[in-house]
Each structure stands twice: as C-alpha cells, then as structure tokens.
Amino acid sequence: MSDSIVSRRRAIALAGVGVAGVAGAAAVGGALVKGASAEEPHPVEGAVGFTGEHQAGIVTPAQDRLHFVAFDVITKDRERLVGMLKDWTTAAARMTAGRDAGEIGAVGGIPEAPPDDTGEALGLPPSALTITVGFGPTLFRDATGKDRFGIAARRPEALADLPHFAGDRLDEAISGGDLCVQACANDPQVAVHAIRNLARIGMGVVSVRWSQLGFGRTSSTSTTQATPRNLFGFKDGTSNLKLEETELLREHLWVQPGDGPEWMTGGSYLVSRKIRMIVETWDRSSLAEQEMIVGRRKGSGAPLGKTGEFEEPDLDARGADGEPVLAVNSHVRLAHPNTNGGARLLRRGYNFVDGSDGLGRLDAGLFFVAYQRDPRKQFVPIQRSLSRSDEMNEYLKPVSQALFACPPGVTGPVDFWGRALFS
C-alpha cells in the first residue's frame, strides 16, 4: 500500500479489491489526497489536526480515553535522539490522521518483513487521536548534574524540580521521566496503538519508564462539553480553563515570548500526578460530609450556597450558624484562584482503575494532568494549599508525579518535536 494517505478504515474497505483496486480508486476518485509525513492537505473526518502553533491534545476537547507514557532516554547519542523525535513526529502525523504508523503499514509489506505498524487500529477511525510530547527536567541534566545532550543551558527555569508536598509518598519507579507522550482518543485501542508504535520506534533510544491508562475524562476543556465525574462521584473540572477562553489561555496556559528560552514559546508545562483514591472509605461517608469536603453539591455540581453548576463559589458567604458555607478546608476553596493569587490550570485528568489490590479494594483513582504557563506560579502554590489542608486528603494517596515541558506545535513537514530545542 506504500505511502498512500488512505485512512485505516478506508484501506480496509478497499483491501477487498486488492492493491490494484486501491490505486484505481485513488486515481478515479481523486478524493484521496496525496501527501507525506507531517503534511495535512485535507482534514480527515474524525481527525484532530496535527500541526499548528500549539500541540494538539491540550485544549483539544478532552477525549474519553488516555494512554500516557514516560520514557527514559537510554542512548548517549544526541543524533539518535533527534532522529527518533523526527521519526516520532512523522509517525504521529500519520496516526492522528487515522493512518498506519509507517509507510508500509500493517499489511502492505513483503511476507518476510515485520510490518511497520502493529495493526490493532486497522479499521478504526482516527477517533480524535492526539499525541502530545513533553521533555522532563532529567533530559537536560541527569541526577549527577551531567549535561546529557548539550541542552542544559536551554532548560527553562520554569522546569524546576517540583518540591515535596506534605503527605506525598511517591514511587520513584512511576514518577518522572526524560520524555513523555500523552495519547488521547475516543477509542482506547487507538490510544494504545499510538503509544505502542511510538515505543517500538524508540527502542534503543528510549525505554518505557512507566505508563498509565485512563478510561474516562475527568475534565472538560471546552464549553461544548458536559462536565464529567470522577470516581468520588462528583463533577470535576467545572471551573477549568477552556478552549474558548483565548485571553485566559494566553495568561495561564501558553508560554509567552520572554517567559524563558524561546524554544518553549507557544508550549505549556505539564504536571501529572497519579492519585489513588480510597473509594471504599469514601463511599461510607455521608452525603453531607462528601459535599462539605468537595464544596459542591454531588448532583448538580453547584458550589455550596449556589444552585447552578457554573455559578462562582462565594468564598465569603456564611451560614446561619456563622460558619463559612464553603468549609475552610474544602477542596473548592483551597483550589480556587482567589486562594492562590489568581493561579489557574488547564486540567486534563482521567479516571483509572488498575484492577484490585491485594486487600480486594479497587486500585482506582485519578490520573491528574494539568497544563500551565509556569508551574512555579500555578501548580505548586495550588498543590501546597491542597496538600496542607484539604479534607479530601484522608481519602487520597498520591503515588506518582512528573513534570514535562511540552514544546509548541509542529508547524509543517520539515518541522519536528524539539527542533528548536535541538537546533
């Protein structure tokens, strides 16, 4: 099938008439556009555009499924690393358009060669797949302080190691990483396919450090989306930054010229935290207590003291008893911008259930993902406030944390992830 732009689903439909049939259809129909690698000549139905000023997968309306992976770079060879980033960019452009990862594809090659696509997404539509890449602090300098790839001087100050937060007992094996890839899609198989193929392409250059599947979004990143619920049963992400809030995004999400090194302009910083939720004890707490802890009504999502989900919480309101309507240690109050010097985040988390633990409890929780312009001014103060006082902490167990600098978007066929950083 060589480098045709025929989408996976289309390829399957046409495969019945054989290779010649595909060529013929392409010639006659004329509807099948030609193009290569990172080009996007025409939008494919159900596909999210790959190129642009910013990476897709940040303000893109949050898809239902996540496969997130952190890699360690195992080569010392800068050229190999750059070569892999180019290969990743090309493969990601193809896969987000609903095509096979490689030019030959899952079934288009000679019988003796392993296919350059793993095949499990054959017949599936693009499913709004986005692939977002980030660079971790350890890519710039390793634990011994070594400048691994001659880019230490380009490490943004905003990519400062995160401080310890009270109550965190993090598992190093599933924290950090030199590179990350976030694959989001409306079909879990499409997200897994993307990560699997990128990991394969990266063998010898990177090694998977840890990965996480998420099965349900816990945030809305667009006003067109309904607010989903987390595993505590509450609406999550009501007051999230949203795609449509261009001004706020500039202020809180995208790195602006002059913020730091130029290669990050148009990018954003990603913080991930895997937070185990002890759902069994949560489920035994009364509705009133749950709502008091969260600071919202469980049904409507309205802040306590209000009736509509999107009404602003009133941090100063007091009840008949003289106590604050929103408890001092409620989640909504502690996370609110007014409590944190105006800091806001674009959250993009997912629920996870990794089966059950040895005690028969659901091994479940929230894989928190948040994007921002500067973690030092946004995530860190908010998390400090939460980790110190949040009543919810009794039911939470943070187990992993990571920070990545996600560069701006890829602008065209010759551009690739990290080009400005490595040029």
Added chain:
Amino acid sequence: MRTTRILALAAVGVLGGALAACGGDKADDTAAGAAGGPITVKASDTACEVARNQTDAGTSVFTVTNGGNKVTEFYVYAPGDRVMGEVENIAPGLTRELHVELPAGSYETACKPGMIGKGIRAALTVSGSAAPLTDDAKLADATASYSRYVRSQTAALLPRTEEFVAAVKAGEVDKAKALFPVTRTYWERIEPVAEIFGDLDPKIDGREEVIEEGMEFTGFHRLEKDLWAAKPDVSQDGPIADQLLADVKEIVAKANAEKLSPLQLANGAKALLDEVATGKITGEEDRYSHTDLWDFNANIEGSKAAIASLRPVLEERDPALVKTLDAEFANVDTTLAKYRDGDGWKLHNTLSEADLKGLSDAINALAEPISKVAAVVSKK
C-alpha cells in the same frame, strides 16, 4: 514452538535447499601443503601462540594443543567476527585439528581459555587471488558458513552432554551442577536449528509447564530440578539421563545434516533474541539453577554467528543495517559483561529489577534491527 513453525515455513522459501554447501570441513591438503603445512597453535590459559601469521588462500590446517588447565576453543574470524572455522571443547592436554577454507583477506585467530570472552586474538593474513563472490555465491557461502558453525557446536554438545549425563548417573551432584550451564551453552547457541525438529525440542529442553498430558517431564530441566532440589536426589534419574543423551545424539545427527536457507539464518538470529526476551530475562528458563545468563549469552553468540554468516550479503545490500547491528551487539555485550562472574555468570536471582531492565532494553535495541534482516536477505 513458534520458532519451529516460522523456520518450517522458511524451509520452502526461495533459496532453501537450492544451494549446495561450499567450503566446509573437507580437507584440501594440497592447498594446505602449498601454504607451508599445518599451522601449530600452542594454547594455554593466558597465551595463544600461532606459529605463522600469514598463509595462502585455500584450505589451512591448524593444529591446536591445549597446554593450559582450562578447556579452550580456537577460532578463525573474518571481519565482524564471522566464524570461518572453530574447534570447541579442547580439554587440557588435547590436540585438535581445524581445517578451514580461507579466501584471501584479513582474519583473526583466537583462543578462548575457559570458553569465554573475545579470546586471545592475533591477526592472520591470507594472500592469493580469489574471484569476488557473486550475490548468490555470497548467500551460498552464508549457509555454508553457518553449517560449519552448527557442526562446531554439535561437536561440543555431544561430549559435554555425555559428561553431564555420566555425572548425573554417578550421583556426582556438584560435578553435574557445574556441567549443566556449560553443556547448555552449546545447545542454546543453535537452539533455533534444534527447534526445527519439533518433538525433540520439548523432550530435551521442555520446561515443566509445557509438558502435555501423557508426556513425561524429561530432559535438561527435569535433571536441573532434581539437582537443585533442597535435598538433591538423582538416584532415580538414570533413565532420564540416558534418554537425554539419546535425544541429543539424534538431534546432533539431524542438525548436522540439515541445510538451512539464508532466510532461516535471519529468522534464527531473531528467534534467539526472542528466546532471551521471553525466557531468559524473566528467569523462567533455568528457574531451579538460576543459570539463565549462561543461556542468555549463548543465545546472543548464536544470533551473532548467524548474522556474521550473512554479513557479506548484508554489507552489500544494507551497510547501514550492518553498522547498527554491530553497535547494538556491542551494546548487549557491554551490558551483559557487567554480570560476569569468573568464567561464568552471576545467577539470575541476584540481579535487580533495574539490572534486568537494562538487559531488556539492550535486547530490544538489537532485536528491532535484527527483525529487518530477513527482508534484506530475501530481496532479490
């Protein structure tokens, strides 16, 4: 089992059987005589004295005497460590001959006291004229070269198995335990060839869980289980040991007679890495003795030998791939070398998760490019 099917399929491939072996062990004493007679090699635990470092093209004969205390091996390598010929398992005090056909070119000789490492190397220059090989001749040469390798391994596997079996039957537990990983080295180097003979492989090398109902748990791993038991007892294992030797004899005869296609070599090189990736990294293979790293190393050596045989073809068709393979084989060797312990290897259960991940990464980095070799070999 999967390997068996792949190799069986490959046997009907384009090049299978059509190529007659050339070179090989057949002695051409005229040429050897013209080159000045046999070249004597005095091997010891620390030295490898090769009488001449130049010879004429044609068949050379090396007479190798082991004056050391360790069992040794002698190799003649073409560039890229392609084995042109080798004698294995030269016990202290023994003299063995190697007949090897060498076209003009630069080679290296090597003794490997203790049968490990890169060996004690010396340059060997072969002069004389020889027409450059055609593409098909290079492929034929590849299979002939690999056949020589297989025969060199089976030639050592058999006596080693005899020793191991004798130790088991004599109830010499410590001796049998010491021989177990060494004997298996010869087996593991050529395992994909052995796996062509489907029913013999599980009898010789089957793990406890692969045994089907109605079949007895026999072979290396059955003896391993008894030898490494809390209270080792091999007193009832005589028939198992006899059966192992009979099965090994049968497979040696079959393997020596088997003519492999270049495609089978390519798939075999990959299959050996798959063995490492699935069985050795996890410690499943030698779960009682934990001597998996011996097998690991032997699989890598076997894979390297198959690729080395194909090297002239690969260099012509895809030099970049050869460069990648050289680098990744070297990376695997360096990573594995961290776990060397004297003449052997550390036990699998003494390696940390991080150690094993490092080995796994190195294998993945090598196995991906190796998986591309078959397509290069099969293209016309």
